[in-house]
Amino acid sequence: MAIDGLIKKIHDRFGDRILKTERKSAKRVYIDIYPKDIVDIAGYLFKDLGCRFNIASGVDDFNGIEILYHFAHDAHAVVITVRAILKDKDNPRIETITGVMKAAWWIEREIHELFGVEFDGNADLRPLLLPDDWPKGVYPMRKNFVVPKRDSRKG
Amino acid sequence: MGLKETLLTKSIYVFHVSSGSCNNCDIEILDCLTPRFDLERFGIILVGSIKHADVMLCTGSANRLTIPIIRKLYEQMPKPGFVIAFGACGSSRGLFKDSYNTGDPLDEIIPVDAYIPGCPPKPEAVIGALVKLISKVTAKKGK
Amino acid sequence: MKNRATIPIGPYHPLQEEPEFWKLIVEGEKVVDVDVRIGYNHRGIEKISEAKTFDQSIFIVERICGICSSSHPIACAQAIEDICGIEVPERALYIRTITQELERLHSHMLWLGLAGHFLGYNTVFMWGWKYREPICDIMETVTGNRQNYAMHKVGGVRRDIEREHVSYILTRLDEFLKQLDMLKGAVLDDPVLHARLKGVGILTKEAAIDYSALGPTARASGVDIDVRRDHPYGVYDRLKWNVITQNEGDVFAKAVVRILEMYESARIVRQCLDTMPDGPIDSKPKDIPPGEGIGVIEAPRGECFHYVKCDGTNSPVRHKIRAPTYMNFPTFRETVIGETVSDATIIMAAIDPCYCCTERMIVVDSSHKELFKAQDLIRLSQEKTQRIREKLGVK
Numbered sequence: 001m002a003i004d005g006l007i008k009k010i011h012d013r014f015g016d017r018i019l020k021t022e023r024k025s026a027k028r029v030y031i032d033i034y035p036k037d038i039v040d041i042a043g044y045l046f047k048d049l050g051c052r053f054n055i056a057s058g059v060d061d062f063n064g065i066e067i068l069y070h071f072a073h074d075a076h077a078v079v080i081t082v083r084a085i086l087k088d089k090d091n092p093r094i095e096t097i098t099g100v101m102k103a104a105w106w107i108e109r110e111i112h113e114l115f116g117v118e119f120d121g122n123a124d125l126r127p128l129l130l131p132d133d134w135p136k137g138v139y140p141m142r143k144n145f146v147v148p149k150r151d152s153r154k155g
Numbered sequence: 156m157g158l159k160e161t162l163l164t165k166s167i168y169v170f171h172v173s174s175g176s177c178n179n180c181d182i183e184i185l186d187c188l189t190p191r192f193d194l195e196r197f198g199i200i201l202v203g204s205i206k207h208a209d210v211m212l213c214t215g216s217a218n219r220l221t222i223p224i225i226r227k228l229y230e231q232m233p234k235p236g237f238v239i240a241f242g243a244c245g246s247s248r249g250l251f252k253d254s255y256n257t258g259d260p261l262d263e264i265i266p267v268d269a270y271i272p273g274c275p276p277k278p279e280a281v282i283g284a285l286v287k288l289i290s291k292v293t294a295k296k297g298k
Numbered sequence: 299m300k301n302r303a304t305i306p307i308g309p310y311h312p313l314q315e316e317p318e319f320w321k322l323i324v325e326g327e328k329v330v331d332v333d334v335r336i337g338y339n340h341r342g343i344e345k346i347s348e349a350k351t352f353d354q355s356i357f358i359v360e361r362i363c364g365i366c367s368s369s370h371p372i373a374c375a376q377a378i379e380d381i382c383g384i385e386v387p388e389r390a391l392y393i394r395t396i397t398q399e400l401e402r403l404h405s406h407m408l409w410l411g412l413a414g415h416f417l418g419y420n421t422v423f424m425w426g427w428k429y430r431e432p433i434c435d436i437m438e439t440v441t442g443n444r445q446n447y448a449m450h451k452v453g454g455v456r457r458d459i460e461r462e463h464v465s466y467i468l469t470r471l472d473e474f475l476k477q478l479d480m481l482k483g484a485v486l487d488d489p490v491l492h493a494r495l496k497g498v499g500i501l502t503k504e505a506a507i508d509y510s511a512l513g514p515t516a517r518a519s520g521v522d523i524d525v526r527r528d529h530p531y532g533v534y535d536r537l538k539w540n541v542i543t544q545n546e547g548d549v550f551a552k553a554v555v556r557i558l559e560m561y562e563s564a565r566i567v568r569q570c571l572d573t574m575p576d577g578p579i580d581s582k583p584k585d586i587p588p589g590e591g592i593g594v595i596e597a598p599r600g601e602c603f604h605y606v607k608c609d610g611t612n613s614p615v616r617h618k619i620r621a622p623t624y625m626n627f628p629t630f631r632e633t634v635i636g637e638t639v640s641d642a643t644i645i646m647a648a649i650d651p652c653y654c655c656t657e658r659m660i661v662v663d664s665s666h667k668e669l670f671k672a673q674d675l676i677r678l679s680q681e682k683t684q685r686i687r688e689k690l691g692v693k
Contacts, residue, residue, distance in 0.1 A: 027529070028380065028592060052523065053510045054594075054603050055625075057618035068618075070592065070605065074528040079592050103510035105628055129340040130256070131219045140255045140345060147255045147345065175339045179364030179445045182408070189427035218340060250358055253349065254342035275364065275445050 001026055002076035006049065010080075013044060027078055035084040035094045038069070042097040045071045045080060053103040054079065058115040060143045061085075065092040065115055086117065096122035114141040166198030167285065170208035170232070174225055174261075176215030179275040180242040184212065192278040199285065210237045210288075213261055216244040216251040222258045229265040237268040237288060241281075246270045327638045332631050347617040352378055352452055352586060352608075355617060359604070360446050362619065365408065368394075368401040369597035370604070370619070371450040376531060376593030377604040378452045384583045390454035392574040395532035397441070397449055398595070399563040399570075403474065404433040405598035406556045406563075409650050410481065413553065416643050417494060418680030422481065429477035432470040439463055454580035464571050475564055482557050493686045495550040499633040499645035502547060509629050512622045513600025514555040515649050519547035525596035537569045549648040556650075586612075597622055599650050623651050640678035 003026055010031065011018060017040075020032040033041055045051040051071035059066040064087040071080045086092035096119040097104045108119045109128040116139040119125060127134070139145060173181050187194045188201065202208050205228045217225055229238065240261045243249035251257045261267060268291070271284045323331040343362060347355045355378075359370040372394055379386065386394075407430040414422025434444040440459055441447040449455055459467075485491060501511065506519040516523055524541040526534040542558040544551035588610040595602050600622030607616040626649045634645050 024590075025380070025383065030590070052507075054601070055618070055620035057605050057616070057620075059607060059616045068605070070603065072529070072594070072601075074523050077529045079529075079594070081590075081592070101510065102508045102628065103625060106624065133219075140342065145255070147253055147342075147349070150252050175341060177361045177364050179361070179367070182364055183445070186427060190424055191428055191431050215339075216341065220340070250361065251341045251343075251346065254346050256340050256342045274361070277444065 003027065003029060003078045006073060006076060006078060006080065009049065010041075010044070014041065017041075028081070029078065030081045030083055032083045032085070035067075035086055038067075038082070038084050039095050039097055039100060041082055042069060042071075043100045045082070046101050049073065050075075051080065053101050056104065056107045056111060058111045058117060058141065060089075060115065060141065063087065064089055065117060067094060067111065067117065069097070091118070092116065093118040093120055095120045098122055113139075115139050116142070167209050167289075168200060168202045168207055169210045169212050170202055170205045170228075171212045172214070172225065172228060174213060174215040174217040174221035175257075176242070176244055180214035180244070183275045183278055184214070184241070184281065187278045187281050192282065194282065194285075197285075205231045206233065208232055208236065210239060211265075212239045212241055213245050214241045216248040216254075216257050217259070217261055217264060218254075218256045219258055220256075222264055225261070225264055237292075238265055239269045239271060239284060239288065240267045241271050242276055243272060243274045246272050249274065322634075322639065322642055324639055327640075329634050329637055329639060329642060332634055344617055344619060347614055347619075349613065351612045352606075352614065355606075355614060356451060357448065359619065360448065362621065364445055365401070365405045366597045366599070366602065366621065367446050368397045368449065369595055369602045370621070371447075372398065372531075373593040373595045373597075373602040373604040374606070374617075374619075375450050375452045376595065377591045377606040378586060378593075378608075379583075380591030380593055381589040381606065381608055382587050382591075384453050385581050386454055387578045387581055388575050389458070389577045390579045390581075391533050392570050393455045393459055393579065394450065395534065395537075396459065396567055396570045396574075397437075397447060397455075398532065399566045400433055400436060402563045402598045403560055403567075404430050404437075405650075406560050407433070407474075407478075409556060409598075409647075410485070410553070413644065413647050414485075416647050416676060416679055417491070418683040422485065425477070425481065429474060429481070432474045436467050436470050439466060451580065452586075453583040454578070456580075458579050459571075459574075467571060468568070471564055471567060475561075478557075478560055486554065486557065489690055490683065490687050490692055492550065493690065494683055495553065495644070496546070496548055498549045498641050499637060499648055500547045501629050501633050503545075505629065505632045506547070509632070510625045511600075511629050512625050513596070513598070513650075514552055514559065515600065515626045515629060517541070517543045518551035518555045520545040523601075525594050525601045529594050531595055533570065534566070536573075537566055539566050539569075549644055552648045552650075586610075599623055600626060623649070627651060638682075640682040643676060643679045 007021060007029055017037050018031055018033060022030045024030060046053060051073045054070035054072050057068045064085045067084050069082040073080060084094060086094060096108060098108060106128060108122050109125055111117050112119060112125045113127045113130050171184055186192060211229060211232055240246045244251060245261050247260050248257055269284055269288050271280055273280055321333050322329050343358055347358055350358060356371045356374055359374045360367050362370050407426050411423040411426025414426060437447060438444050440463055441449045441457060449457060501519045503520045506516045506521045520543060522541065522543050527541055539562045542555050544554050586608045588608055590607045593604045602622060603620040605618040606614050609615045630646055630649060634642050637645060
């Protein structure tokens with residue numbers, strides 16, 4: 001299957017820098033890596049394998065803050081998701097991949113303001129979505145931020 | 156209720172404000188001006204500046220960024236002027252009421268004269284609402 | 299440093315229906331930099347979704363964007379189905395494909411009308427939106443609503459296309475296509491539009507790949523990607539249709555791609571109605587086990603991406619939504635710098651931005667003097683078209 005060929009190439013290149021590989025189906029694979037290796041792996045997927053960068057997503061999990069980088073390999077109809085777990089929730093940091101592709105420009109700003117993740121090397125982490133008067137240090141997509149249910153007729 | 160209000164009911168200039176909508180309502184509003192519904196034949200047109208408007212048509216569930224802008228626009232609208240809350244979001248914030256970025260409902264930010272519920276309201280509902288608004292204004296005039 | 303001035307457009311600009319704030323920094327007539335602020339449409343949908351059940355999430359994502367009202371629900375349903383391989387019945391796959399393509403038809407026609415308005419062709423605007431109505435009527439007949447269809451669910455679709463609707467759909471589609479032929483001739487053969495739009499706002503193929511541009515924005519720059527062919531869903535892999543690409547990457551190429559795609563969409567709908575089998579429309583899945591799923595579909599503007607994570611409960615732990623304009627929007631900076639102010643509006647419109655899908659921008663505070671008001675920019679665009687008309691001796 002095409003996906004197995006892609007997985008083998010990634011394993012041949014990165015060896016034991018891959019923590020875990022989960023082949024969920026013929027079209028989906030999730031690869032866990034150390035956060036320090038993200039630039040190399042993103043560069044390999046984008047430049048060498050010719051994948052397209054779909055998006056990155058943050059997840060606030062009990063393990064830490066997970067950043068998932070989703071890449072699409074259009075020729076083989078596969079989505080490869082690279083997972084980096086940032087264990088220190090008080091100070092989650094990972095290197096920026098905007099040097100590899102401009103496509104990550106906005107999503108790093110978004111994850112920074114909604115989850116509080118620092119992207120080292122990214123000089124432009126200005127807020128993208130939240131208003132100027134949003135309190136610093138409050139990250140709405142974290143699980144400890146709970147939105148109270150409101151009456152539809154009162155404020 | 157004077158000459159201005161009477162004139163208001165003859166040819167209404169509408170300023171459309173979207174305070175964070177999904178665009179459905181905005182498309183249906185623009186649709187009202189296209190040949191099938193053609194509100195322009197009643198003298199109703201969309202204007203580009205709030206200072207020329209008789210009616211402020213608000214779509215969207217006002218989020219924190221847009222609330223000060225809505226207030227400022229309402230203050231700039233020449234009075235008497237009317238506000239119409241358009242759609243479920245304009246009326247009561249719809250299903251966005253539980254969002255961290257949504258503020259108060261529109262009618263607690265500025266006074267609202269008419270509500271057009273729907274998601275999105277059909278152009279026929281817009282025409283119906285304008286007729287009701289005109290009736291409300293002329294009924295007050297009779298008092 | 300040369301004399302730079304800032305032109306703010308927005309936040310309530312008659313050009314677009316949605317609020318956003320653009321700041322174009324110009325030297326003379328040329329744009330040298332652009333910064334943009336969004337957040338005016340940010341409604342925190344991903345967080346709301348975490349408090350809803352999977353069934354309710356489909357209704358919320360429908361309201362991310364009015365025009366992609368079929369795209370986001372299908373992508374969301376596919377992401378949830380991807381978690382544990384839920385099968386979707388054949389007939390439901392056909393109905394999903396049909397609603398998807400009808401949506402593409404009315405979205406591209408809507409775009410054509412808006413683009414006409416920005417250029418000063420108000421007749422194109424009026425006719426484009428008038429001839430979009432047959433598609434809205436079809437949607438109302440089939441789904442019950444002109445815009446938010448509430449048609450899709452996890453495991454299938456919520457309503458069937460009745461036998462008696464099929465001839466109605468085909469009749470209205472023929473009506474639409476006849477008018478499309480007329481508009482296509484009016485737009486693609488017009489020398490004024492050639493002069494106005496060719497060579498304007500070019501997005502190179504390299505930049506399109508670097509920004510991961512999607513949909514017609516990428517295909518107009520020669521990037522041959524289309525989720526319907528590359529990551530097949532629905533029944534696209536069983537039908538005959540073409541992916542439309544152009545190579546120039548300018549505004550004209552983007553218009554050509556969208557117009558020709560409408561013909562392909564009509565082909566797909568006809569083939570679906572011809573070959574759609576009878577059968578159930580809902581596999582009625584019961585529980586979603588813990589896991590993660592991804593759904594991708596080709597919305598009118600490009601790829602819609604949904605990621606859903608489940609922990610065995612009835613609500614998503616995480617629901618990531620990425621709409622196509624999120625990737626296309628940053629390309630505006632590439633395409634507008636170096637162009638004149640009067641072209642800025644049509645270059646932006648050429649991306650077919652659906653701000654409500656994306657809501658991203660940020661304001662750069664500037665103490666520069668305001669040169670033009672918002673309405674002036676449409677006027678500038680329309681005046682440029684008029685100048686070209688006069689130069690070519692066209693009335």
